[in-house]
Structures are given as C-alpha cells and as structure tokens.
C-alpha cells in the first residue's frame with residue numbers, strides 16, 4: 302500500500318468536520334491532522350500560512366465557516382472574512398505547498414426559483430449574504446488553488462449537532478416535541494438533507510478517485526422542511542402534531558431559496574459511491590444518536 306495522504310482538516314470540531322475527522326482518522330489511507338479554531342484561526346492570514354506550511358500536507362480540507370445564515374445579513378464583514386477571504390488564504394497556502402484544496406460549500410449559492418434540483422452545471426445566483434459569501438469563497442478557491450474540489454452540501458444534520466454544540470434541526474424538532482412546545486414548520490421551502498456521516502464518506506470516495514471541480518454531495522431526494530420534520534418525529538417514534546405554515550408566515554432576516562434541492566450529475570461517472578436517500582440517512586442518524 303502507498304504512503305497515506307497527509308490531510309489537514311480545518312473546522313474539525315464542527316458538525317461536518319467531526320464526522321470527517323472520525324472517518325479519516327480511522328482510515329489507513331490518510332494521516333490526519335485535525336485542526337480546531339484553537340490551532341488555526343482562519344481569519345488570521347499569517348496563522349493560516351504558518352500552520353498549513355508547517356508540514357507537507359497533500360490535502361487541506363476547509364470545513365470551517367460562518368454558518369448563521371440570518372446573522373450574516375447584519376454581520377456581512379464576518380461572513381465574507383470567514384467564508385471568502387479566509388478561504389482565499391487557505392487556497393494560497395495550498396498553492397504554495399502544492400496541496401489539493403477542498404472547500405465545503407452550500408446549496409445556498411442557488412437562487413431557488415425553479416422546481417428542479419440544481420446540478421453542478423447550473424449557474425449559481427445567491428439571494429442572501431451567506432450564499433454570496435460562500436459563492437465568493439468558491440470563486441477565490443478555484444481561481445487560486447491549482448487543484449481543488451468544491452463540495453456543496455445542504456441542510457446538514459450530524460452527531461456533533463446531537464451532542465449539543467449548537468444543535469441541528471433534527472434535535473430541535475425532537476426537543477420541542479418532548480417539551481410539548483407548539484411546532485410550526487414551513488411546507489413550501491424545499492431542500493436536500495445531508496447527513497454528515499455520509500458526506501464524510503463521499504469526500505473519502507472523491508479523494509480516492511481524484512475528483513476535482515464542483516461536486517454536489519447531499520443525500521438523494523428532496524423534501525419540504527415540514528416533510529423532513531414529520532419524518533424526524535415518525536422515526537423517533539414521537540406522535541406529535543406539526544403545523545404546516547407557508548414561508549410568508551415565518552419571516553426571517555435572510556431570504557431563503559424556495560427550492561435549493563441539489564443533485565449530482567457527476568458522481569455516477571466518477572465513483573461507485575452513492576449517497577443514500579435522505580430518509581435512510583435520517584433513520585441511521587436517529588438510530589445512532
């Protein structure tokens with residue numbers, strides 16, 4: 302067997318990052334350096350350069366982001382600093398050490414005003430600050446790192462959310478139902494849920510196949526948030542009403558794409574790895590939590 306790839310993972314204690322860390326650290330194909338904010342604050346260009354050039358990394362995975370979509374509308378500078386400028390600094394370091402640069406991106410780069418899921422060849426047109434900052438990050442990475450992969454995921458749930466760090470939508474639904482709080486969820490916004498456990502395995506498969514460019518990596522299928530919430534409670538064996546409301550009745554600071562479902566039309570050509578349907582992924586998550 303060839304030498305393991307030396308991988309640096311930024312954002313290793315995030316929801317996605319922690320699943321990448323646990324999968325990659327158990328694989329003989331990788332020698333993982335898991336970096337938290339304490340090891341590298343990506344807003345500090347000198348720190349990024351110092352940490353990422355301290356070893357001859359083959360791959361740098363940037364899973365760090367400022368993900369609070371509504372707060373991004375006010376905190377525009379932070380959104381662009383973390384999601385775009387810092388991504389550029391990471392890409393520069395990758396260029397300098399000859400590393401392959403992986404940037405995790407989002408379905409929110411799309412406008413969401415059509416009924417079909419978006420593929421990798423669809424033109425992005427974000428409608429909020431978060432999406433715009435992520436798309437800018439994508440452009441800066443592609444422009445700067447000679448070899449890169451942009452992996453777009455969406456509506457993430459994973460065990461780091463379950464363990465209390467900020468939570469996730471699934472945990473919120475279960476908590477509210479158990480507390481007997483009224484639950485209202487929008488039924489006219491559609492998306493493709495992504496289980497971070499699966500996305501970590503997809504990334505492994507993509508690295509093995511030498512995939513580059515843009516890839517979509519959500520679980521298969523799509524649903525409304527109301528349908529997703531209903532399936533959460535069903536799988537958790539909780540009988541509890543969820544009121545379906547239109548997005549108009551639930552105004553948020555950031556405008557959301559009405560349909561940001563994503564699908565890959567590249568994966569089948571690149572790898573035998575398949576993202577399972579979101580219902581199966583959710584069942585696996587509920588069982589494992």
Ligand SMILES: NC(=O)c1ccc[n+]([C@@H]2O[C@H](COP(=O)([O-])OP(=O)(O)OC[C@H]3O[C@@H](n4cnc5c(N)ncnc54)[C@H](OP(=O)(O)O)[C@@H]3O)[C@@H](O)[C@H]2O)c1
Pocket residue numbers: 311312313314315316317318337338341342343344363364365366367368383405406407408409435453454455456457458
């Ligand atoms: N969550 C979603 O629904 C969703 C949807 C589509 C795409 N994505 C993308 O998926 C990726 C992972 O998201 P996630 O849900 O796993 O988010 P998360 O749980 O909030 O994790 C983000 C990670 O980034 C780290 N981080 C933030 N600012 C940093 C900085 N200045 N320097 C170093 N590390 C920093 C955080 O560290 P701390 O713990 O110290 O804050 C955390 O480890 C992101 O690129 C995100 O844009 C997420």
